[in-house]
Amino acid sequence: MNVSIYETDKSNIGRAHELMRLAFAQQRNIINPEPGIFQDTIPSLSSTIDRGEKRLIVALHRTRLMGCVLCGVNKDNPAEDFYFGRLAVRPRYFGNGIGRELVDEVERLAKEEKFLRSTCAVRIALRQNIAMFERWGYEIVGEGTHAGFKEPTYYKMAKNL
Numbered sequence: 001m002n003v004s005i006y007e008t009d010k011s012n013i014g015r016a017h018e019l020m021r022l023a024f025a026q027q028r029n030i031i032n033p034e035p036g037i038f039q040d041t042i043p044s045l046s047s048t049i050d051r052g053e054k055r056l057i058v059a060l061h062r063t064r065l066m067g068c069v070l071c072g073v074n075k076d077n078p079a080e081d082f083y084f085g086r087l088a089v090r091p092r093y094f095g096n097g098i099g100r101e102l103v104d105e106v107e108r109l110a111k112e113e114k115f116l117r118s119t120c121a122v123r124i125a126l127r128q129n130i131a132m133f134e135r136w137g138y139e140i141v142g143e144g145t146h147a148g149f150k151e152p153t154y155y156k157m158a159k160n161l
């Protein structure tokens with residue numbers, strides 16, 4: 001699928017929020033806690049963009065939003081690590097390479113800005129996603145636990161740029 005990938009301003013956050021909810025909907029009954037996007041609101045995402053904490057990358061086919069991702073400096077290691085999250089593709093178009101193109105663009109930005117690693121967090125229960133990121137050059141470098149949970153709920157994954 002031919003898509004244009006680029007960074008955009010917060011004017012697109014409403015439809016990005018909608019697409020993220022659509023993409024993560026099928027995980028609502030699989031992972032606990034449910035995907036973070038269901039706690040996010042359009043104003044909460046807009047304000048992280050206003051504060052410069054997050055940037056929005058979109059994938060468009062003509063004018064239609066096909067995928068999107070949020071990225072920014074990783075607060076755990078701001079000097080070296082870039083972070084992306086809420087990676088989402090329109091479900092009917094899963095498996096067409098759009099997710100990979102979005103991650104490629106995040107990595108390109110991170111490299112351009114002299115970060116040493118691209119990082120993300122992936123739920124331990126989502127084995128397919130972990131395997132996908134491993135194929136894309138990421139490795140598990142740690143784990144984390146959501147507030148209120150006793151056992152780790154996600155892996156921290158990183159790729160050297």
Ligand SMILES: CC(C)(COP(=O)(O)OP(=O)(O)OC[C@H]1O[C@@H](n2cnc3c(N)ncnc32)[C@H](O)[C@@H]1OP(=O)(O)O)[C@@H](O)C(=O)NCCC(=O)NCCS
Binds near residue numbers: 087089095099122132
């Ligand atoms: C994860 C996600 C962003 C991937 O986007 P995508 O456009 O389908 O990704 P791509 O087509 O670039 O690559 C998908 C990879 O998974 C593989 N795959 C395995 N099962 C698949 C399935 N059921 N559907 C599509 N791809 C599948 C493909 O072979 C491909 O692997 P490869 O790059 O090694 O060939 C998308 O599936 C999505 O939005 N999922 C819901 C939200 C989510 O889980 N986000 C990630 C949070 S960590």
